[in-house]
Amino acid sequence: MAPDTGAVRRPAPHVHPRPDLPAAVRVYEVGPRDGLQAEATVVPTPVKAEFCRRLAAAGVPALELTSFVSPRWIPQLSDAEQLLAVLDLPSDIRRVVLAPNRRGLDRALAAGAAELAVFVSATETFADKNLHTTIDGALESARPVVRGAGAQGLATRGYISMCFGDPWEGAVDTSAVADIAERLLDMGVASISLGDTIGVATPGHVLDLLEALFDRGIRPEITAMHFHDTYGQALANVYAALSAGITEFDSAAGGLGRCPYAAGATGNLATEDLVWMLHGLGIATGIDLDTLTATSRWMSTVIGRPSPSRVVRALTASTS
Amino acid sequence: MAPDTGAVRRPAPHVHPRPDLPAAVRVYEVGPRDGLQAEATVVPTPVKAEFCRRLAAAGVPALELTSFVSPRWIPQLSDAEQLLAVLDLPSDIRRVVLAPNRRGLDRALAAGAAELAVFVSATETFADKNLHTTIDGALESARPVVRGAGAQGLATRGYISMCFGDPWEGAVDTSAVADIAERLLDMGVASISLGDTIGVATPGHVLDLLEALFDRGIRPEITAMHFHDTYGQALANVYAALSAGITEFDSAAGGLGRCPYAAGATGNLATEDLVWMLHGLGIATGIDLDTLTATSRWMSTVIGRPSPSRVVRALTASTS
Numbered sequence: 001m002a003p004d005t006g007a008v009r010r011p012a013p014h015v016h017p018r019p020d021l022p023a024a025v026r027v028y029e030v031g032p033r034d035g036l037q038a039e040a041t042v043v044p045t046p047v048k049a050e051f052c053r054r055l056a057a058a059g060v061p062a063l064e065l066t067s068f069v070s071p072r073w074i075p076q077l078s079d080a081e082q083l084l085a086v087l088d089l090p091s092d093i094r095r096v097v098l099a100p101n102r103r104g105l106d107r108a109l110a111a112g113a114a115e116l117a118v119f120v121s122a123t124e125t126f127a128d129k130n131l132h133t134t135i136d137g138a139l140e141s142a143r144p145v146v147r148g149a150g151a152q153g154l155a156t157r158g159y160i161s162m163c164f165g166d167p168w169e170g171a172v173d174t175s176a177v178a179d180i181a182e183r184l185l186d187m188g189v190a191s192i193s194l195g196d197t198i199g200v201a202t203p204g205h206v207l208d209l210l211e212a213l214f215d216r217g218i219r220p221e222i223t224a225m226h227f228h229d230t231y232g233q234a235l236a237n238v239y240a241a242l243s244a245g246i247t248e249f250d251s252a253a254g255g256l257g258r259c260p261y262a263a264g265a266t267g268n269l270a271t272e273d274l275v276w277m278l279h280g281l282g283i284a285t286g287i288d289l290d291t292l293t294a295t296s297r298w299m300s301t302v303i304g305r306p307s308p309s310r311v312v313r314a315l316t317a318s319t320s
Numbered sequence: 321m322a323p324d325t326g327a328v329r330r331p332a333p334h335v336h337p338r339p340d341l342p343a344a345v346r347v348y349e350v351g352p353r354d355g356l357q358a359e360a361t362v363v364p365t366p367v368k369a370e371f372c373r374r375l376a377a378a379g380v381p382a383l384e385l386t387s388f389v390s391p392r393w394i395p396q397l398s399d400a401e402q403l404l405a406v407l408d409l410p411s412d413i414r415r416v417v418l419a420p421n422r423r424g425l426d427r428a429l430a431a432g433a434a435e436l437a438v439f440v441s442a443t444e445t446f447a448d449k450n451l452h453t454t455i456d457g458a459l460e461s462a463r464p465v466v467r468g469a470g471a472q473g474l475a476t477r478g479y480i481s482m483c484f485g486d487p488w489e490g491a492v493d494t495s496a497v498a499d500i501a502e503r504l505l506d507m508g509v510a511s512i513s514l515g516d517t518i519g520v521a522t523p524g525h526v527l528d529l530l531e532a533l534f535d536r537g538i539r540p541e542i543t544a545m546h547f548h549d550t551y552g553q554a555l556a557n558v559y560a561a562l563s564a565g566i567t568e569f570d571s572a573a574g575g576l577g578r579c580p581y582a583a584g585a586t587g588n589l590a591t592e593d594l595v596w597m598l599h600g601l602g603i604a605t606g607i608d609l610d611t612l613t614a615t616s617r618w619m620s621t622v623i624g625r626p627s628p629s630r631v632v633r634a635l636t637a638s639t640s
Contacts, residue, residue, distance in 0.1 A: 008487040008488060008581065009487065009488065009489075009490050011485070011487075011518065011520055011551070011582075012520075013520060013522050013551075014484065014485060014490075014491040014520065014522070014525055015524075016522065016524030016525040016527070016528045017524055018523070018524045018527065021524075164334065165331070165334060167328040167329065167331075168328060168329065169329075170329050170334075171334040198331065199634070200331055200332075200333060200334065201600075202333050202334070202336065202596070202597050202599075202600025202601055203338070203559055203597070203600070203601060204335075204336030204337055204338045204341075204600060204601045204602065205334055205336040205600060207336070207338065208336045229552075229630060230630060230634045231331070231333075231593065231596050231630050231631050231634055232549075232555060232590070232593035232596070232597075232629070232630030232631060233555065233593075233596065233597055233600070233630075235552060235553065235555060235556040236555040236556045236558070236559045236597055238556070239523055239556045239559055239560065240559065259634065259637075261328065262331075262633075262634045262637035263637045264633055264636070264637045265630070265633050265634035265637045266630055266633070266634070270552070273551065273552035273553075276522070276551050276552070276553065277522050277523070277552075277553055277556055279522075280521075280522025280523075280524060280525060280553070281522055281523060281524045282524065309552070310549060310550060310551050310552030310553075310585070310586055311551050311552060313582075313584055313585050313586070314519070314550045314551055314579065314582045314585035314586070316584070317579075317582035317583045317584045317585045
């Protein structure tokens with residue numbers, strides 16, 4: 001090909017599929033809930049609604065909207081009812097809300113929630129310090145949510161935090177995580193999401209944990225992975241998980257959110273970085289990367305700090 | 321295990337080896353040359369020497385020290401002779417210097433270089449814009465360096481830039497890269513390093529390129545990969561390359577360097593992020609992550625900007 005000595009091209013991933021990887025992946029966008037929850041700037045409800053609308057317009061197939069947690073615990077999400085009241089998202093988008101307990105469930109159902117999520121811990125110390133209970137206590141708080149949602153015909157997603165390492169306990173046993181996953185599934189959750197809350201996982205650890213789950217008969221189709229990019233490992237971990245057949249990944253547009261255990265460190269995997277890799281691998285996501293990146297650039301101005309997403313930074317540089 | 325409710329532990333990768341991956345990897349540290357070359361702050365020679373000494377003390381097995389390029393092209397590296405004169409590194413560390421042409425070779429040999437590197441382009445546009453020649457012209461400039469080094473019993477490493485995408489031409493054919501790799505090896509280079517200069521590669525592209533090289537009989541043992549983290553893909557690409565048997569990776573301590581084609585974007589893969597993943601996979605590097613991270617923190621103060629390395633940021637946060 002004769003060289004084009006004119007303008008620089010807009011960068012885009014070149015598509016090189018692998019036959020051994022899934023053909024499509026569901027990106028489960030956690031920016032409005034997990035991302036904003038960790039941001040200090042309180043975002044007004046109409047701005048949150050606009051954020052959700054823009055994410056939907058970018059083609060995000062699943063969206064975690066907010067949490068019906070006590071407003072005293074997370075003031076940022078104290079407008080959960082108001083947000084659901086003003087949102088008018090297409091019905092083909094999964095719209096999930098977190099409910100930590102029966103009180104949260106009641107509020108979520110009254111607000112018209114379409115799908116629920118519950119939250120437990122893989123370690124006793126995190127259960128104590130973050131959820132102010134025990135592993136068993138967190139599971140017992142989740143049980144009425146799962147049952148109550150089921151009684152209304154609604155599915156519940158079960159998060160497990162600290163699946164790889166814990167700031168106090170260090171490495172977490174894969175069998176301990178598998179135990180909790182089984183208990184959540186026995187309780188009736190439709191799917192589980194394995195959280196690397198402090199971002200310490202590496203690809204071999206991911207494969208070992210998934211093997212421990214698969215050995216218990218837990219199928220990849222109901223297993224999502226939630227990686228944090230604190231040590232830059234998130235995408236390598238996604239690639240390893242793809243090779244094990246995982247097809248749902250949690251991420252936050254623009255890498256919204258922080259790491260609560262290391263000030264200044266990165267938190268959630270950025271959806272843009274995830275989508276860049278998936279599209280390069282020829283894996284369909286339904287997401288338009290330019291629309292998503294524009295949304296994250298706008299959100300950066302709202303919260304007043306630049307996106308830590310490598311893709312958002314590079315594409316912003318190349319268009320400015 | 322009873323929870324430790326005391327102090328937060330120092331984060332470290334938990335070791336989960338994979339039987340299908342190499343047992344050891346050589347990290348080829350490019351911070352002093354490729355990293356500093358892209359930094360605006362001119363670093364005094366004694367500080368560069370101290371940087372190299374600290375990298376050696378951290379256990380880095382291969383170090384690209386500087387470039388004998390025209391001082392008019394890269395003022396930052398105009399002290400190549402002076403740097404080599406004051407350096408006193410252990411002889412078991414590979415100490416490599418770049419020499420773009422015969423003039424550079426003469427200077428490098430006079431300065432007592434131990435190993436050489438040459439630099440060619442996979443695309444005509446980059447050869448024109450960056451090297452002010454053609455692909456053939458760059459190869460012909462490299463030839464006397466490889467021959468002259470060989471005559472002195474010294475090995476030469478052959479870099480190929482823009483192996484995945486080019487800012488002007490877009491995607492680069494894997495066969496075009498394989499052609500150039502063959503020509504470099506025919507010329508007598510001991511090894512090649514495949515550069516993703518603008519960071520657009522994804523893991524499937526990496527595997528396709530390596531397959532194209534292996535099909536020509538080019539062995540993984542003489543093939544290194546040089547990834548940039550511009551779109552956050554570098555570590556996922558390393559993981560894919562490991563699965564293809566690659567055992568040498570280029571990186572820069574602290575992610576030193578920038579992306580010359582996207583202001584504000586990330587350039588070189590950070591050595592710390594690479595080492596975190598390798599150690600998590602049980603792959604030996606000989607590098608002490610804490611010593612290396614301390615070196616990058618110090619270098620950040622020298623050049624006056626924070627490290628883009630996720631690991632450096634997270635470990636700095638956890639120790640401050």
